[in-house]
Each structure stands twice: as structure tokens, then as C-alpha cells.
Amino acid sequence: MAVTASTLLERLLQHAVRPKSPTKTLTLRPPKPPSSTILRHLSAGDIDGAIAILSSSPSPFPASVYSRFLLLCASRRALIAVRRVESHIISSCHPSTPPTFLMNRVIETYARCGCISDARQLFDEVPRRNGGTWNAIISAYARCGCPTDATELFARMHGSGILPKDVTFASVLGSCAHLLALTLARQVHGLILKFGFCVNVILSTSLVDVYGKCQINMDDAQKMFDEIPEPNPVSWNVIVRRYLDLGERMKAACMFLKMIRMGVRPLSFTYSSALVACSDISLVLMGCQIHGNLVKSGFERDYIIETSLMEMYAKSGLLEDALRIFNCCSSRDVVSWTSMVSGYASCGRISEAEMLFEEMPERNVISWNALLAGYVRSCFWEKSIEFFQQMQGESSEINLVTLGLMLNACAGLLDVDRGKQIHGFVCRHLFKQDLFFSNALLDMYTKCGCLRSAELWFREIGLARDTVTWNSLLSGYARHGRSEEAFIYFSAMLLETTPNEFTFSVMLAAAANIPMVEHGKQMHGRIIRKGLKKDEIIRAALVDMYCKCQLLLYAIRVFEEETSSDVVLWNSLILGYAYNGRGDCSIKLFEAMQMSNIRADNITFNGLLRACIAEGYVNLGRQYFDRMGDEFGVLPRVEHYERMIELLGRYGYMLELEEFIQRMPFEPTIPMWNRIYDFGSKQGYGRLEQLAFSRI
Incomplete structure (x- = not known):
């Protein structure tokens, strides 16, 4: 065969490539990383061993290994290990870009370890972000309690045209609930509908939660809940809890019973919320039904539920039932002991509360506060002071609740000097003053007649003021005869918050002081327009105001609107008749009061003696005075x-x-x-x- 130039060139090239020696040369390739070894360490929970292997291997591991490693770091909150994993991912992938989905997992792990700064720094450095990256950082901020940052990042994400996931929407709705940002929540709701997530039970539950937290009523939350095709136990838990938080106990309990009828197995927390809702004597029968369901469902021995059952029976006044559960508790700790002390103290059975308190194996500040609150509620002012001094000697745990209760005692004793000492103590120790303490301090100043100090402190509270704050200031002015100033502040209150029934009762008392019949009629009109319930306190205040303004027909009309067994309401009209020189009517009303089996008190007899003075009934007055102690047990x-x-x-x-x-x-x-x-x-x-x- 002839050798041509082309065949010669081909041979030369073949010889150039082939080795001259018959010995085969081994190609050097990077060794595979010891994945099986590191996985064994991860399965055993040995982070240090896994880190050692990670550090000794310059080559990348499979993504599944990194994911397992990050999960273990998150469960242990091993922040240093997370940084080592991140460093290995970046360095082993050099010069190529590390996978974005792995960077997203690292961001999530930083958040679970509580280091939001590292998560944000990595987010800012990721070269190619995707929807998962945004979801990771938004969820991280929401999880770490930074709702403002979470909502701001969501706005940036939406502006950049990246489609959020259901998890992102859930995180943002949680942040809206934390911020009470109702308008933003409605906008997010619109986006959820726009992107077709409306049938997602997780998002629907989040919407129920945010609407329940952001509004003063549950209309939108209930509507959203009703649109969920098949609510899961978490959905039911949220709706029950939101009703409870708004003080609508009956509705919370009814929703729980509806859940049972629907065949949904409640969570232990749902049982607990339902029992708290029934912690009222009017709902105790419903609470007993829930207790029966607990026994059937096998939840009765759950620690959280045992404590809730004790609280339910104790707050309903059924202390023997509460004690029976307490004695059968699987584990009695400081929480269960404190629940029993609080139950007896709140029912006025102070001696039994004291015995339980002395038997407690350990105490915390809540235990001390429970008994102290009992003393204060029972108006044992001196005993409250003594107990506080004992608490100072035996416990270093004194909080603002303790000091607020002491301010209540100072108000009862009209001891403004001691109250000022507590105020100074809080200022010196740089306590973060909460609204409970602030309102208690304001109440102390107003009851002690230090209205100038009350005004200054009222301004110091600032925008944190609530309806209780305003009511304390208004009642102070009304109590000390400064009704004109009370009405000036009431006008300012309308610009900041919504008055409640107590507010109107205070303002009616202020109108009665002068008397100011036109202002009183305006208050009556506001009550009707706002649709507020005319309870016994409101009706008694209206009767008192109209009587003092010499409009007896109006007072009688209010009194006769609805039958009542409240002695305060009857006393208001008895005193009103006497005030207007109609003593005979006071005496007739007292006779009707006895026929209605309403027991008279010291104020009733004060009104009757006024009536006898007005009519000149000396002998009848002496009879009433003698009957006070002999027949009614009222100490003159x-x-x-x-x-x-x-x-x-x-x-x-x-x-x-x-x-x-x-x-x-x-x-x-x-x-x-x-x-x-x-x-x-x-x-x-x-x-x-x-x-x-x-x-x-």
C-alpha cells in the first residue's frame, strides 16, 4: 500500500498521542468526597465529627448531604457549624456559582438559629436570586420577630415581579397580624385571590388569624372561616382563640362545640382555649360538657388541659371541683399550685388561699402576685402592704404587676406618699413601664386627689393610652367635683379612642354633680346611638343623673325599662325620690324592693333616713335605724x-x-x-x- 502524505500525518499523530511504553499511565482524578462517612456522623448527631470531615475535603458533597447537615445545625442551633457549611459550599464550588437552592437553605438555617443578620448578609450576596431566595428571607424575618422588615421585603419582591408562594403569603400575613396592619392584610388578601391561592387552607387560616387580631369584631374573620371548604384542627383553633382574645367567650365556646359536632378532633390548645372561655359561672355547664368530651377523647391527663380545667372550675367558683382535679394531677408544679391559689383568692376565700400558698413547694412571682391580687380585690389594704413587705424579704422577683397591685392598695388607703415612692422606685430602676402599671399609677393619683400629678402622668403615657387610661382620668375629675374639665377631656377622648359603658357612667355622674342636664341628655343620646347595652351600672347612673337634675319622670322611665334585681339601681331611685322631696315614694319603693326579695344595704337605709327627714317621719326613721342591724345585718x-x-x-x-x-x-x-x-x-x-x- 502506498504511503501518502495524509496517511503519514495520521500515523504521526497517532504515535504522538499513544504512549511509547506498553505500561498504562493512571489518570489523576480528584477523589470522591467521603459522603457515606459524613452521613454516618450526621445520623448519629455528631456535628463535630461531620465538621472535621467537611474541613478535610476540598471537593463538593452532594446537595442531599448539605441539606442533612443544615437540618441538624438548625435543630441544634449550631450557628458556627452553619457558617462552616456555607463556607464549604462556596469554596468547593469555586469558580462556578454555588447552587441557589442551597443558598436558600442556608438562609433558612441562619434564621432558625436566630441569626437574622447573617441570613440578610447572605441574601444580599446571592448572585442569582429566585423566588425561593425571597421566600427564605421573608420567612426568616417573620420567624425572628421582625414583621416590618418582612413586609418591606415582600413589597420589594412584589415590585420586582417575582411570584410569591403560599408560604411567603403566610409569613406576610403573620407579620400583618403582629403589626395590626389591617389595610396591608387586605391588600395581601387581594394578591392571594389574584394568584389563585384562595382555596389554600393554610392561607385561609392565616387570613382568619389576621382579621381576628386586627379588628374589634370578628365579622371578616368569621366570613373567611366560613369560606374554608374543610377547616383543619389548626383553623378551628385559630377561630376559637380569636373569639376568646376579643372577650367573646360564648362565641368561642359555641365554635368549639360546633367543631366537635363536625367530627374534627381538637388540639390540646383548642381544648385549653375553650375551657378558658368557660371560666365564668354563666358558661360553667358548657365547661362541664367539654370536660366530659375530654374524658371520652383521652385528653384528660394532658398537663395543659389539667391546668385549664382547674382554672375553669376555680374561676367559676366551683373550688371543690378544682381541688379534686388538683389532687388527681399527674404532675403538680408551680403553675398548678398558683392556679389554685389564684382561684381561692379571686373568690374571696383568702384564708384557704393563704394555706395553699404556705404549702407550695416552690413559688414564683406569679404565685406571690396571685395572693396579693386576692388581698387587693378583697380590699384588705393593710394586709396587702404587709404581704408586699414579706415578699420583698423572701423573693427578689418583683415585677410591674406587683407594683401595680401595690398602687391599687395605695389608692384604697389614699396613701399618696407610698404611691409616689413606688413611682420613684420604678423610675430609678429603669423598669419598662407597661400599660397596667401606668393605669394603676394614674388611678392612684386621681383617687388620692392629686389631679395635677395625674394630668402630668396622663401626658407621659402618650399614645399608649387606652380606654382604661381615659376612664381613670375622667373618673378622677368627676369624683372631685371638676365636672367641666371632665367634659373637656371627654371631647378629647372621642378623637383618640372609643368610650365604653364605664366611660358613660362616669360622664353621667359628672353631669349629675353640677347638675348639667343638657350634658347628661347628650350622654344618654350617645349611649342610644352607639347601641351600647344599658346594664345596671348605666341605668343607675342615668337614674341618679335625672334625679339630681330634678327630672323624676325621666328617671322613672329609665328605671321601668326593664326589671332588675340590682340593689344599686333601686338605691339610685330611692335616693332620687328623697333628694327631690318625695320621701313617701322612697318608702313605697323600699316596700316593693322587699317584695322582690332584693336585700337592702347601707346605701338603701341612707336613702330611707333621708326620706324620713323630708317627710318628718321620726318614729319610722328610728324603726329603720334599728332594723338595719337587727333584721338586715347592716352596720350603721x-x-x-x-x-x-x-x-x-x-x-x-x-x-x-x-x-x-x-x-x-x-x-x-x-x-x-x-x-x-x-x-x-x-x-x-x-x-x-x-x-x-x-x-x-
Whole structure:
């Protein structure tokens, strides 16, 4: 065969490529990473061993290995290890770009480790972001309690045209709920519908949650819940909890029972919320039904549910049932002990609460506050002070709730000096003042008559003020006869918050002080327009206001709107009749009150004695005074003795007045002696006149 130039060139090239020696040369390739070894360490939870292998291998591992590693780091919150994994991913992939989905997993892991700064830095450095990258950082901010950053990043993501996922929407809705950003939540809801996520149960549940948190009623939340085709247990848990948080206990309990009827197995937290909703005597039968369902479902021995059951029975006043559950508890800790102490204390059974408190194996600040709150609620002011001093000696845990309760005690004792000391203590120790403490301090200043200090502190609270804050200031002005200023502040209140029933009762009392009938009628009109329920407190305030403004027909009309067994309402009209010189009507109303089996109190007899003074019924007045203690168990007070002195003296019963003074269990006050002197002088009863003169 002839050798041509082309065949020669081909041979030469073949020889150039082939080795001259028959010995085969091994090609050097990078060794495969020891994936199986590192996986064994990860399965055993050995982060240090896995890090050692990671550091010794310059080549990349499979993505599944990195994912397993990051999951372990997140569960252990091993921030240093996460940084090592991130560094290995980036360095082993050099010079190519590391996979974006792995960078997304690292961002998520940083967030789960609580290091949002590292997550944000990595997000800013990722060269090729995708929807998962945005989802990871938004979820990271939402998880780490940075709702403002989460919503701002979502706005940037939406502006860049990247389609969010359902997880992203859920994170943003959670941030809206945290910020109470109702308008933004509605906009996000619109985007959810636009992108076709409307049938997603997770997002629907998130919408129920955000609407329930952001609004003063549950209309939108309930509508959203009703649109969920098949609510899961989490959905039911959210709707029950939101009703409970808004104080709509009956609705919360009814939704729970509806859940049971639908055949959905509740979560333990849902049971707990339902039991808390039934922590009222009016709902205790429903609570017993839930207890029965718990027994059937096998949830009764759940620790959270046991505690909720105890609280439900204790707050409903069924302390024996609560104690029975407490004694059968699988584990009694400081929480269950505190629940029992709080239950007995809140029901006024202070001695039993004290015994339980002394038996507690350990105590925390909530335990101390529970008994202290019982003392305060029962108006044991001096005992509250003593207990607080004991608490200071035995526990270093004193919080703003403790100090707020002490301010309540100071208000009860009218001890403004001690209240100022507590105020100074909080300022010196740089406590972060919460609204409970701020309102308690304001209430103390107003009740003690330090209205200037109350005004200054009211301004100090600033935009954190709520309806309770305004009510404290308004009641202070009304209580101390400064009704005009109360109405000025009421006008300012309308620009900032919504008045409630208590607000209107205070303003009606302010209108009655002067009297200011036009202002009182305006308050009555506002109550009707706002559709507020006229409970006994509102009706009693209306009756009192109209009586003091000498509009008895209006007062009677309000009284007769609805039958009531509330003694305060009856007392208001009894006093009103007497105030307007209609003592006979007071006496007839008292007889009707007895026929209705409404037990009279000290204020009732104060009104009756006023009525006897107005009508000149001296003998009847003495009968009422004697019946107070003998028949009704009401201990006569200073004002009752003043009324009897007035009754006997005005109508010339000087001998009886002298005998009455001698039988009094205490020395008459200076105003009483002045009045006795006037009667003795006017009636020419020298012995009584001289006796009074010697005491003045």
C-alpha cells in the first residue's frame, strides 16, 4: 500500500498521542468526597465529627448531604457549624456559582438559629436570586420577630415581579397580624385571590388569624372561616382563640362545640382555649360538657388541659371541683399550685388561699402576685402592704404587676406618699413601664386627689393610652367635683379612642354633680346611638343623673325599662325620690324592693333616713335605724348617725337626741356637734347646747 502524505500525518499523530511504553499511565482524578462517612456522623448527631470531615475535603458533597447537615445545625442551633457549611459550599464550588437552592437553605438555617443578620448578609450576596431566595428571607424575618422588615421585603419582591408562594403569603400575613396592619392584610388578601391561592387552607387560616387580631369584631374573620371548604384542627383553633382574645367567650365556646359536632378532633390548645372561655359561672355547664368530651377523647391527663380545667372550675367558683382535679394531677408544679391559689383568692376565700400558698413547694412571682391580687380585690389594704413587705424579704422577683397591685392598695388607703415612692422606685430602676402599671399609677393619683400629678402622668403615657387610661382620668375629675374639665377631656377622648359603658357612667355622674342636664341628655343620646347595652351600672347612673337634675319622670322611665334585681339601681331611685322631696315614694319603693326579695344595704337605709327627714317621719326613721342591724345585718355608719341626728333635731326631739348621742358607739364628729349645737340653741334646750359647746 502506498504511503501518502495524509496517511503519514495520521500515523504521526497517532504515535504522538499513544504512549511509547506498553505500561498504562493512571489518570489523576480528584477523589470522591467521603459522603457515606459524613452521613454516618450526621445520623448519629455528631456535628463535630461531620465538621472535621467537611474541613478535610476540598471537593463538593452532594446537595442531599448539605441539606442533612443544615437540618441538624438548625435543630441544634449550631450557628458556627452553619457558617462552616456555607463556607464549604462556596469554596468547593469555586469558580462556578454555588447552587441557589442551597443558598436558600442556608438562609433558612441562619434564621432558625436566630441569626437574622447573617441570613440578610447572605441574601444580599446571592448572585442569582429566585423566588425561593425571597421566600427564605421573608420567612426568616417573620420567624425572628421582625414583621416590618418582612413586609418591606415582600413589597420589594412584589415590585420586582417575582411570584410569591403560599408560604411567603403566610409569613406576610403573620407579620400583618403582629403589626395590626389591617389595610396591608387586605391588600395581601387581594394578591392571594389574584394568584389563585384562595382555596389554600393554610392561607385561609392565616387570613382568619389576621382579621381576628386586627379588628374589634370578628365579622371578616368569621366570613373567611366560613369560606374554608374543610377547616383543619389548626383553623378551628385559630377561630376559637380569636373569639376568646376579643372577650367573646360564648362565641368561642359555641365554635368549639360546633367543631366537635363536625367530627374534627381538637388540639390540646383548642381544648385549653375553650375551657378558658368557660371560666365564668354563666358558661360553667358548657365547661362541664367539654370536660366530659375530654374524658371520652383521652385528653384528660394532658398537663395543659389539667391546668385549664382547674382554672375553669376555680374561676367559676366551683373550688371543690378544682381541688379534686388538683389532687388527681399527674404532675403538680408551680403553675398548678398558683392556679389554685389564684382561684381561692379571686373568690374571696383568702384564708384557704393563704394555706395553699404556705404549702407550695416552690413559688414564683406569679404565685406571690396571685395572693396579693386576692388581698387587693378583697380590699384588705393593710394586709396587702404587709404581704408586699414579706415578699420583698423572701423573693427578689418583683415585677410591674406587683407594683401595680401595690398602687391599687395605695389608692384604697389614699396613701399618696407610698404611691409616689413606688413611682420613684420604678423610675430609678429603669423598669419598662407597661400599660397596667401606668393605669394603676394614674388611678392612684386621681383617687388620692392629686389631679395635677395625674394630668402630668396622663401626658407621659402618650399614645399608649387606652380606654382604661381615659376612664381613670375622667373618673378622677368627676369624683372631685371638676365636672367641666371632665367634659373637656371627654371631647378629647372621642378623637383618640372609643368610650365604653364605664366611660358613660362616669360622664353621667359628672353631669349629675353640677347638675348639667343638657350634658347628661347628650350622654344618654350617645349611649342610644352607639347601641351600647344599658346594664345596671348605666341605668343607675342615668337614674341618679335625672334625679339630681330634678327630672323624676325621666328617671322613672329609665328605671321601668326593664326589671332588675340590682340593689344599686333601686338605691339610685330611692335616693332620687328623697333628694327631690318625695320621701313617701322612697318608702313605697323600699316596700316593693322587699317584695322582690332584693336585700337592702347601707346605701338603701341612707336613702330611707333621708326620706324620713323630708317627710318628718321620726318614729319610722328610728324603726329603720334599728332594723338595719337587727333584721338586715347592716352596720350603721357615720352617715346614718348623721341622718338620725338631723331627723331628731330638726323635729324637736331633744330628749331622744340626747339619749341617742349617749348610746352612740363613738364620739360625735365636729360637724355633728355643730349641728347638735344649732338644734339645741334653736329649740332652747340648754343642756344639749352646753354639751355641744363644750365639745366644739
